[in-house]
Structure formats: structure tokens, C-alpha cells
Amino acid sequence: MxxxxxxxxxxxxxxxxxxxxxxxxxxxxxxxxxxxxxxxxxxxxxxxxxxxxxxxxxxxxxxxxxxxxxxxxxxxxxxxxxxxxxxxxxxxxxxxxxxxxxxxxxxxxxxxxxxxxxxxxxxxxxxxxxxxxxxxxxxxELGLFGVLTTLVRRVPFIPxxxxxxxxxxxxxxxxxxxxxxxxxxxxxxxxxxxxxxxxxxSFHHFLKTIASDRVRAVRLPVPVxxxxxxxxxxxxxxxxxxxxxxxxxxxxxxxxxxxxxxxxxxxxxxxxxxxxxMHRSGRGSRRQLLQEAVVLLSYLLKKVPHASLVRRYVRVLERAGKSRPTVASCLLRRWPILLTLLDNQTVLKSTHGEGLAWRLQVALGIAEASPQGAQAFLGTLRQRGFVVTLLALGGTTIKEIAWMMASVLLRPFACQLFLESGNPREA
Missing domain, CATH: 3.40.50.720 (NAD(P)-binding Rossmann-like Domain)
Known part of the structure; x- marks a missing residue:
């Protein structure tokens, strides 16, 4: 027309x-x-x-x-x-x-x-x-949105x-x-x-979202x-x-x-x-997938993954037509080790856990096929002495027992934690 x-x-x-x-x-x-x-x-x-x-x-x-x-x-x-x-x-x-x-x-x-x-x-x-x-x-960044974004970017606090x-x-x-x-x-x-x-x-939540998802900065809230x-x-x-x-x-x-x-x-x-x-493209789902990749690969590798592995994970999901993240919980992003609570057959075989199980398999396949994964899974690091190896084995055993006990206590909350990691709702 x-x-x-x-x-x-x-x-x-x-x-x-x-x-x-x-x-x-x-x-x-x-x-x-x-x-x-x-x-x-x-x-x-x-x-x-x-x-x-x-x-x-x-x-x-x-x-x-x-x-x-x-x-x-x-x-x-x-x-x-x-x-x-x-x-x-x-x-x-x-x-x-x-x-x-x-x-x-x-x-x-x-x-x-x-x-x-x-x-x-x-x-x-x-x-x-x-x-x-x-x-x-x-x-x-125009109109009132541009004014607010500029203020959030320049001022170290939000009202x-x-x-x-x-x-x-x-x-x-x-x-x-x-x-x-x-x-x-x-x-x-x-x-x-x-x-x-x-x-x-709340207006404060709106400004906080600008800070975290647009400016990517932490701003101190100040009551006014x-x-x-x-x-x-x-x-x-x-x-x-x-x-x-x-x-x-x-x-x-x-x-x-x-x-x-x-x-x-x-x-x-x-x-x-x-x-x-808030993403500049208006389609922040890819960034959410990148964050999910970091969480899953960090959990498997026990260290921050290389950027190439993160990008590879996202490409696999995009080719499979899975553009929305499954892992979007702030707790999991901050502490990937909490995935231990979800990485068990009870959760992964449930209706809610099938998507997570598939994505863990994708992340594991990508990690295993990389030099970083080889070091983590095959132990191709420098040789250690007998005493150091024994101490490391003992420490690993103690941590494993502690996590098993914690998993038993926290397992009732595992599905709730997973549900929190669902897709962001309209806000």
C-alpha cells in the first residue's frame, strides 16, 4: 500500500x-x-x-x-x-x-x-x-531509550x-x-x-536489564x-x-x-x-546459546572453554533448528558445577530433562574432539610425582563423596532449578 x-x-x-x-x-x-x-x-x-x-x-x-x-x-x-x-x-x-x-x-x-x-x-x-x-x-539508541541507555552507560549507579x-x-x-x-x-x-x-x-528492573544485556555492566542500585x-x-x-x-x-x-x-x-x-x-540485533537468542555453551562446556572441561568450541556448539544447535536455549538459569551461568544436580538419570530421562540430555551429548562430543578436551579427559598434561598424584586422587575422591551427599539432599530441587532455566518469558 x-x-x-x-x-x-x-x-x-x-x-x-x-x-x-x-x-x-x-x-x-x-x-x-x-x-x-x-x-x-x-x-x-x-x-x-x-x-x-x-x-x-x-x-x-x-x-x-x-x-x-x-x-x-x-x-x-x-x-x-x-x-x-x-x-x-x-x-x-x-x-x-x-x-x-x-x-x-x-x-x-x-x-x-x-x-x-x-x-x-x-x-x-x-x-x-x-x-x-x-x-x-x-x-x-534513540528517543527516551537512548537517553536511558546513555545514562546507564555513564553513571555507575541506577536509581x-x-x-x-x-x-x-x-x-x-x-x-x-x-x-x-x-x-x-x-x-x-x-x-x-x-x-x-x-x-x-519495575522501572528499576528495566534499567537493570539495560545494564546487564545492553551495556553489559554492573550498576549499583541507589534508592531515590x-x-x-x-x-x-x-x-x-x-x-x-x-x-x-x-x-x-x-x-x-x-x-x-x-x-x-x-x-x-x-x-x-x-x-x-x-x-x-536488548541485544543490538533485537535477537538475543544467539547470545543466550553462547552462554549456554559456556556453561555446559565449562562443566565438562572443568575450565573455561576455548571460543572456538563455544561457536561450534552454537552452530550445531542452529543447524538442528534449536535456536532457543535450555540452560538460562543465572545460578548455572555463575556456577556450572551445579549441573551435577541435573546430570543424573532421574532428571535426564524425565520429560523436562530430555532437551538437556541431548545438549550435554552435543557438548561432550565437541569437547572430546578438541585438544582442550584431550587434556581434560585423557590427562595429557605434564607428569606428576607419586605423592602429588595420590593427594590429587584423594582430593578428587573426597569432592566426589561430598557432591554425592549434596546431590541426594538437593535432588528434590533439581527439577525446579532446571525449570528456572527455561526460555525467558515476555517482560
Whole structure:
């Protein structure tokens, strides 16, 4: 179809335009600055009258918004710009999709949320579609996600707001795909869709996931009472607080929860796990397989495996069509020796353990066929004296007996530990 996308150079708009073109749609980018040469460009500014758009447009997707902390345009001007765009869509007999915000509300603490709510009323009255995304993340480090990622990367701690605000993340590619689903469903009109994780997560957890899965760093959590922030806003004043971004923080603190399960079901969308989405490719499953390879090979070799063995393990699984990890438990990643609790016939022959048994066999075959495995399994290390060998044998025997006793005591928890290592759920 022929799509006009305002804000096509923005964080969400750029991803949406790229995906739309890859799926065969003709994209017209309506932006202030020239967009990608891959699309037809139509100059568009919220503060100016609506231009004459090319004929034949079937869907208008409105993403452009004033997100600056200055006073470039007033909220009234932004609402009027949306109204003129709705009128243009009506004249072109095109459908209208407005990308709003989870903060949209008549009593929102930020002008941004109030403006989005006012535009929503006009869109729904005209039979258009409103999309309220949750906390958008992933892909290029732009928008609010880019700001948060930069802060996590530069600052050695992350704030833990008390009481804790909760967000409903959605990967930018999942959001773009959901919008295109609406584009391709002409029967949907005059409706509102909430798009975000079904189960909200704390804002601290969201920042922690950025630190661990995007920045790959450990950040110290520091409690920040919301009362102190309110006091700071009063001291600084409304204007300065807006420039410093404190209004955005309060938008998160007072964020209303969305019921997104019904919207996602209607669109047939399943959101990717947040840990996967934080990967730059948006598909973190391969990294999860690499981590699984390190765990299994470290357990078998009793030392950190060579990178070549890790890559070989992942290639075998990918060729076998097993792209999701089985071992994803944080405990197993930290202490691979805990696999001893699972490496017994009771667990491996159970329904839950069949996948682990197969992967252990794959890892064992790769390890045995390597020089590192030969040293570990065949003992091709330097010769030891009789006394040293005897002491080593005694130590190994004591450790084996200790682990046998521990296994008997902890075996009831082994399956529970394995279940924890299942695939990451939507977050």
C-alpha cells in the first residue's frame, strides 16, 4: 500500500518506514528534514500548514510530535496540526493511525501526555486508530531509550524510585510490526490499541536489564524517594524541571497500567523477551546459546572453554533448528558445577530433562574432539610425582563423596532449578 508516515526520521518512524518498505509498501516520509533517499520525501512541519500530499495515499500514520523541552510550538498548535492532518486523510479517503503514548490522559502530569490525549479524542471521533505503546526500547539508541541507555552507560549507579514506578516495555521492531498489522487490517476503524508487555515490570528492573544485556555492566542500585523529587521540582520551578527532564520522570512514576493482552491477541502478536530485545540485533537468542555453551562446556572441561568450541556448539544447535536455549538459569551461568544436580538419570530421562540430555551429548562430543578436551579427559598434561598424584586422587575422591551427599539432599530441587532455566518469558 501507499503509506504516509510523519516523523519517519524519528526513533519509531525510521524503524517503521524501513520495515514497511521491506514488506513491499510504498513509503512517503513527511518530515522537516529530508529522510532516506529510499523513500519519497514530503516536507512537513507541525508549526506550518499541511502541504499538498501526493495522490493515492491509503494510510496516514502520524508519529511526528514536539518532544523538545523548549517552546518551539504550543500544545494547541500541535493539536491543530493533527486536526489538519486528519482532515487531509479524510479528503484522500485514507485511513488514519495515530501513535500516541501510555502517558496520554486528560490529567497527565506532563503537557506531552495531555496533548496526546487531546489528539486521541479527535482521531477516534474521525474513525481513526489510536496506538498507545508502552516503554519502547531496542534497536538504535534513540528517543527516551537512548537517553536511558546513555545514562546507564555513564553513571555507575541506577536509581530505585520509592515507590517503584512500573513500565510495560515493547521492542521497537515489535511495535513497528504491530502498526503494519493495523495497516493491513482495513476492517479496523475507530479503535484504541494498548501495546506493551502484559505484565508490567519495575522501572528499576528495566534499567537493570539495560545494564546487564545492553551495556553489559554492573550498576549499583541507589534508592531515590519520590518525595525528594517532588521537593526538587518545587525548588527548581516548572520550567527548569521540564528542561531537566523531571516531568518525564513523573510521567513514569504516575504511569497508568495498560491492559495490553486483548490488543496483542487481536493483532496476533507475541512480544519478544526483554533480555533478547536488548541485544543490538533485537535477537538475543544467539547470545543466550553462547552462554549456554559456556556453561555446559565449562562443566565438562572443568575450565573455561576455548571460543572456538563455544561457536561450534552454537552452530550445531542452529543447524538442528534449536535456536532457543535450555540452560538460562543465572545460578548455572555463575556456577556450572551445579549441573551435577541435573546430570543424573532421574532428571535426564524425565520429560523436562530430555532437551538437556541431548545438549550435554552435543557438548561432550565437541569437547572430546578438541585438544582442550584431550587434556581434560585423557590427562595429557605434564607428569606428576607419586605423592602429588595420590593427594590429587584423594582430593578428587573426597569432592566426589561430598557432591554425592549434596546431590541426594538437593535432588528434590533439581527439577525446579532446571525449570528456572527455561526460555525467558515476555517482560
Amino acid at each position: 501507499k503509506l504516509l508516515i510523519t516523523g519517519a526520521t524519528g526513533y519509531i518512524g525510521a524503524q517503521l518506514a524501513s520495515l514497511a518498505q521491506s514488506e513491499g509498501h510504498e513509503v512517503i516520509g513527511a518530515t522537516r528534514q529530508p529522510c532516506s533517499k529510499a523513500y519519497l520525501w514530503c516536507p512537513y512541519d507541525l508549526s506550518k500548514p499541511v502541504p499538498v500530499f501526493p495522490p493515492g495515499i491509503q494510510v496516514f500514520i502520524h508519529l511526528a510530535a514536539d518532544t523538545s523541552t523548549g517552546t518551539q510550538i504550543s500544545p494547541d498548535d500541535e493539536v491543530r496540526a493533527a486536526q489538519m492532518l486528519i482532515r487531509s486523510a479524510y479528503q484522500a479517503q485514507a485511513r488514519f493511525i495515530f501513535i500516541s503514548s501510555q502517558t496520554a490522559d486528560a490529567a497527565a502530569p506532563s503537557v506531552y501526555g495531555q496533548t496526546k490525549w487531546r489528539i486521541e479524542r479527535d482521531v477516534l471521533a474521525a474513525g481513526g486508530i489510536v496506538v498507545r505503546p508502552g516503554q519502547v526500547y531496542g534497536g538504535p 530505585v524510585f520509592v515507590p517503584a514506578p512500573r513500565v510495560q516495555p515493547i521492542h521497537v521492531d515489535d511495535l513497528a510490526a504491530s502498526i503494519l498489522t493495523l495497516v493491513e487490517r482495513p476492517e479496523i476503524r475507530g479503535d484504541l490499541f494498548n501495546l506493551g508487555a502484559v505484565q508490567p515490570v 524517594p519520590v518525595v525528594l523529587l517532588r521537593l526538587l521540582v518545587r525548588v527548581l520551578g516548572h520550567s527548569l524541571s521540564a528542561k531537566l527532564g523531571l516531568q518525564r520522570i513523573f510521567s513514569l512514576i504516575e504511569l497508568p497500567s495498560m491492559d495490553s493482552a486483548d490488543s496483542l491477541e487481536r493483532l496476533g502478536r507475541v512480544l519478544r523477551p526483554m533480555a533478547y530485545g
